[in-house]
Amino acid sequence: MNILRLLSALVVAALLLVFSYFFHDGIRVSKDVKIPGIARLLNPSNGLWQNAERTKAKTLNLPGLKDEVRIYYDERLVPHIFASNDEDALFAQGYVLASHRLFQMEFMSRLAAGRLSEVFGKATMNRDLLMRKYGLEYAAKKTAKAWTNYKSEYEKMSRFNAGINYFIEEMDMDKDLALEYKLANATPQRWRDEDSALISKYMTYTLARGNRDVFETNSRMLLGEELYAELFLTRNDKQIPVIREDVSEEFLVDRQKPENIDYLDEPLIGLDYKNFKYVEGAGSNNWAIDGSKSTTSAPILANDPHLQLSLPSIWFQMHIVTPESNSYGVTIPGVPGIIIGFNDYISYGSTNVGQDLLDYYTIDWVDEEKGIYRVDGKEKQAEIIPQVIKVKNNPDVVFDFKVTEFGPVIFESPEESTPDLAMQWIGHQPSISPEMSAFFHAMKCRDYDCYKEATGNFQSPAQNFIYADVQGNIGLRINGDLPVKYEGEGRLVKRGNMSNHKWSTIIPRASNPQSYNPELGFVSSANQISTGPEYPHYYNGGFEDYRGRRINNLLESKEKFTVADMKKYQLDVMSFKAADLLPLLLKVTQGSTEQEKEILKTLAGWDYNYDQSMSAPVYFEGWLDILETMTWDEIRKDGIVASRPEIWRMIELAEQQPEHVVFDIIDTEEKEDFPALAARAFKQYVSELDAGTDYSWGTQKPSSINHLLNIPAYSRVGLKLSGCGDVLNAVKNGFGPSWRMVVSMEEDVKAWGVYPGGQSGNPFSPHYDDLIETWTTGTYHDLLSTKDEAVIKSKSKIIQAMKPINE
Amino acid sequence: MNKFLVLISVIVLHLIFSQFLPWWNVIPAAMIPVFFLERKASGSFWWPFLAIVLSWLIWMLWLDGIAGFQLSGRISALFNLAAPFAYLLASLAGGLIAGLAGLTIFLLKGSFEKAA
Numbered sequence: 001m002n003i004l005r006l007l008s009a010l011v012v013a014a015l016l017l018v019f020s021y022f023f024h025d026g027i028r029v030s031k032d033v034k035i036p037g038i039a040r041l042l043n044p045s046n047g048l049w050q051n052a053e054r055t056k057a058k059t060l061n062l063p064g065l066k067d068e069v070r071i072y073y074d075e076r077l078v079p080h081i082f083a084s085n086d087e088d089a090l091f092a093q094g095y096v097l098a099s100h101r102l103f104q105m106e107f108m109s110r111l112a113a114g115r116l117s118e119v120f121g122k123a124t125m126n127r128d129l130l131m132r133k134y135g136l137e138y139a140a141k142k143t144a145k146a147w148t149n150y151k152s153e154y155e156k157m158s159r160f161n162a163g164i165n166y167f168i169e170e171m172d173m174d175k176d177l178a179l180e181y182k183l184a185n186a187t188p189q190r191w192r193d194e195d196s197a198l199i200s201k202y203m204t205y206t207l208a209r210g211n212r213d214v215f216e217t218n219s220r221m222l223l224g225e226e227l228y229a230e231l232f233l234t235r236n237d238k239q240i241p242v243i244r245e246d247v248s249e250e251f252l253v254d255r256q257k258p259e260n261i262d263y264l265d266e267p268l269i270g271l272d273y274k275n276f277k278y279v280e281g282a283g284s285n286n287w288a289i290d291g292s293k294s295t296t297s298a299p300i301l302a303n304d305p306h307l308q309l310s311l312p313s314i315w316f317q318m319h320i321v322t323p324e325s326n327s328y329g330v331t332i333p334g335v336p337g338i339i340i341g342f343n344d345y346i347s348y349g350s351t352n353v354g355q356d357l358l359d360y361y362t363i364d365w366v367d368e369e370k371g372i373y374r375v376d377g378k379e380k381q382a383e384i385i386p387q388v389i390k391v392k393n394n395p396d397v398v399f400d401f402k403v404t405e406f407g408p409v410i411f412e413s414p415e416e417s418t419p420d421l422a423m424q425w426i427g428h429q430p431s432i433s434p435e436m437s438a439f440f441h442a443m444k445c446r447d448y449d450c451y452k453e454a455t456g457n458f459q460s461p462a463q464n465f466i467y468a469d470v471q472g473n474i475g476l477r478i479n480g481d482l483p484v485k486y487e488g489e490g491r492l493v494k495r496g497n498m499s500n501h502k503w504s505t506i507i508p509r510a511s512n513p514q515s516y517n518p519e520l521g522f523v524s525s526a527n528q529i530s531t532g533p534e535y536p537h538y539y540n541g542g543f544e545d546y547r548g549r550r551i552n553n554l555l556e557s558k559e560k561f562t563v564a565d566m567k568k569y570q571l572d573v574m575s576f577k578a579a580d581l582l583p584l585l586l587k588v589t590q591g592s593t594e595q596e597k598e599i600l601k602t603l604a605g606w607d608y609n610y611d612q613s614m615s616a617p618v619y620f621e622g623w624l625d626i627l628e629t630m631t632w633d634e635i636r637k638d639g640i641v642a643s644r645p646e647i648w649r650m651i652e653l654a655e656q657q658p659e660h661v662v663f664d665i666i667d668t669e670e671k672e673d674f675p676a677l678a679a680r681a682f683k684q685y686v687s688e689l690d691a692g693t694d695y696s697w698g699t700q701k702p703s704s705i706n707h708l709l710n711i712p713a714y715s716r717v718g719l720k721l722s723g724c725g726d727v728l729n730a731v732k733n734g735f736g737p738s739w740r741m742v743v744s745m746e747e748d749v750k751a752w753g754v755y756p757g758g759q760s761g762n763p764f765s766p767h768y769d770d771l772i773e774t775w776t777t778g779t780y781h782d783l784l785s786t787k788d789e790a791v792i793k794s795k796s797k798i799i800q801a802m803k804p805i806n807e
Numbered sequence: 808m809n810k811f812l813v814l815i816s817v818i819v820l821h822l823i824f825s826q827f828l829p830w831w832n833v834i835p836a837a838m839i840p841v842f843f844l845e846r847k848a849s850g851s852f853w854w855p856f857l858a859i860v861l862s863w864l865i866w867m868l869w870l871d872g873i874a875g876f877q878l879s880g881r882i883s884a885l886f887n888l889a890a891p892f893a894y895l896l897a898s899l900a901g902g903l904i905a906g907l908a909g910l911t912i913f914l915l916k917g918s919f920e921k922a923a
Binding site: 008012016019023038174711712 | 882885903907917
């Protein structure tokens with residue numbers, strides 16, 4: 001034996017092992033940077049080179065299918081599914097969604113469940129922890145279980161999951177894995193009812209969680225009861241409610257204010273405030289005009305939901321044809337049916353209802369371990385569900401999820417002085433209807449009653465459901481689980497010492513306000529307040545104040561409208577906020593330096609449009625920002641995070657009471673009024689400007705559409721877009737018009753649409769981001785929605801068939 | 808002639824193994840031909856190295872070509888690099904492992920043989 005040779009062999013073998021390990025698993029170069037395993041990822045046999053767009057012609061022979069299904073992919077990779085019954089259509093829809101968006105579906109489900117860290121490690125741990133505290137998985141499990149109560153309905157809908165799972169079983173777990181799975185070195189999980197429920201809960205989390213209860217409780221403490229009541233109004237008189245008709249119907253149920261209710265005497269300090277903050281940006285517009293306002297005498301419906309802009313997009317376009325219906329539109333991957341779309345008879349869509357559907361209660365614990373709490377003078381045991389968050393390559397994170405009769409405990413304070421808080425949230429409302437099939441039924445409807453019934457099953461997040469049909473009818477209904485509250489309820493953190501402090505009933509669907517064929521000739525919504533003050537049920541919320549006004553303003557601006565008008569309005573960037581405030585500012589502000597005069601001149605010539613090339617919106621927003629900070633100095637105190645009154649209220653005071661005490665700066669000797677404050681804010685703002693900087697709106701407020709995992713190479717960043725949160729083209733904080741759709745309800749329904757992304761979730765597919773260009777330039781695609789299979793076939797690039805086989 | 812035999816055998820074995828084994832099948836694909844055929848230390852490294860570099864390059868080019876030469880750019884972008892680097896990184900990594908595998912088996916075999 002040759003020892004020297006053996007030694008060198010061992011050295012080389014060790015090198016081989018070390019390099020193999022690094023090339024497979026990657027190497028961590030710093031705390032945040034890890035170079036992934038290059039041989040595992042980049043080898044040609046099953047690495048990323050196998051991840052080109054893989055949609056190709058094929059014929060699948062499947063058990064469980066009732067009849068043949070044909071799927072035609074057009075030039076934009078929109079699938080046109082032809083099935084002869086509902087079950088097969090659902091199976092094909094599940095299969096198609098999984099084949100393009102499986103990673104996104106699992107990502108959303110894991111995000112909601114608080115199970116990302118299992119795959120992504122420490123980086124997502126805090127997000128998981130927050131989601132577990134919100135109890136989305138806890139709620140989704142119950143919801144999924146409740147769905148099985150509707151046996152025949154449930155069995156039918158389970159074909160959707162079967163389609164998803166067939167795709168997973170069929171795929172080559174080596175080659176076919178999506179890029180993201182390969183990067184994370186993970187494999188997909190089977191799709192369960194719970195996953196669909198999690199997606200629904202995540203939408204509720206995104207859209208029905210808005211509240212300022214904790215922060216307003218602190219504002220009230222800092223301002224005192226009187227000033228608080230004066231500044232924090234719930235109704236903006238300039239806004240036009242979603243339902244403009246008088247809806248002063250009878251109460252079906254009522255709730256009296258509990259006699260003994262009182263509020264906290266101490267501000268809430270030491271909270272993990274950021275977990276209570278709600279990033280604004282999500283919102284939507286919709287409107288429909290009837291034949292009297294349309295040049296073609298047929299109604300036109302427009303809808304653009306402003307959800308998070310991401311790659312892949314939150315939406316997926318589909319066309320589903322069965323002998324019963326011919327439906328086209330978008331859905332969220334994981335949700336069966338068409339959420340926003342149209343068929344040969346009706347078109348429909350939705351915007352979010354901005355009502356406050358989450359309230360907090362202080363919990364009065366009896367024991368050290370915080371398991372028993374006191375309510376109605378009696379001791380009660382909280383339901384305790386231990387949570388284990390698995391974190392890849394790290395120890396598990398464990399905590400107790402506690403559920404009181406008010407709801408889950410969202411905050412446990414380490415300090416005596418700050419109370420623990422439980423939350424009562426609409427997302428935890430029990431599932432009482434076959435809501436999983438709401439959009440599958442909606443897409444087949446031929447009249448308003450059917451659409452009302454289908455969406456009536458939809459519980460959360462409550463939506464302003466809009467409707468138009470070829471008969472010439474239009475309608476809009478506020479629908480979803482909305483609690484019955486007493487006047488003023490839910491604005492502030494409540495004490496959880498009495499069980500009657502919580503709301504316990506949902507407004508009956510029959511009392512959900514609606515507008516059907518109004519005299520006005522149109523219906524519209526933009527997340528603004530739902531009704532006029534005469535509506536009997538009390539509600540509050542974070543309502544939108546300017547887009548709704550703009551829609552009403554535009555739709556009353558002339559006699560007749562065209563489809564081109566509707567498209568133009570979806571891209572409209574005129575702000576009523578600027579129109580309300582800027583003239584007040586300009587009236588009281590004079591420039592002293594050349595630069596100041598120049599800026600005031602620019603502002604004076606501004607048409608209130610948030611155009612990306614203009615600098616006026618940057619100047620206006622910058623000035624306003626400082627003005628707001630100066631105005632609300634009375635609600636700024638170290639360690640206390642409080643919320644400001646809404647911007648419209650400040651503008652209203654500036655207009656009506658310019659000498660109001662809020663405009664006085666507490667720290668100065670003299671007494672400031674609005675003109676003094678405006679001038680002071682302006683001087684300060686201008687002094688902060690740099691010469692030579694490009695102050696155009698698009699440059700200062702660039703938008704981005706990020707990949708789900710924020711991989712820069714697969715994101716679109718630095719987009720110069722016109723718009724802001726207050727205008728119809730509401731591009732803000734990474735949110736924006738995530739699907740623009742206009743439908744003309746002529747005899748032969750015509751429709752146009754676009755979303756900022758692409759049908760494929762695969763960054764290597766030419767269809768990953770091929771629709772972005774159309775979206776950014778404000779143009780639309782003609783939506784190919786004929787039920788004539790021959791026409792679809794002639795326009796298709798790829799044809800797939802599914803054929804039944806006997807088991 | 809033997810030299811080319813090692814090169815070709817590594818390629819053939821790698822292609823066969825790739826049907827059912829992950830990328831590290833380059834290790835056995837390099838070891839087997841070297842064990843039976845290679846007589847020189849340098850050849851035991853370089854022939855498997857070359858075999859994998861070549862086969863991967865051609866394979867990658869072919870896959871890239873089918874996708875309209877979009878892939879290499881998109882893959883390289885993941886590492887913040889220009890398009891050709893996906894080819895370079897992958898083939899060098901694969902080649903290095905194959906070469907080390909060949910050399911390992913050559914030295915191991917040698918250490919158990921009687922000195923000639």
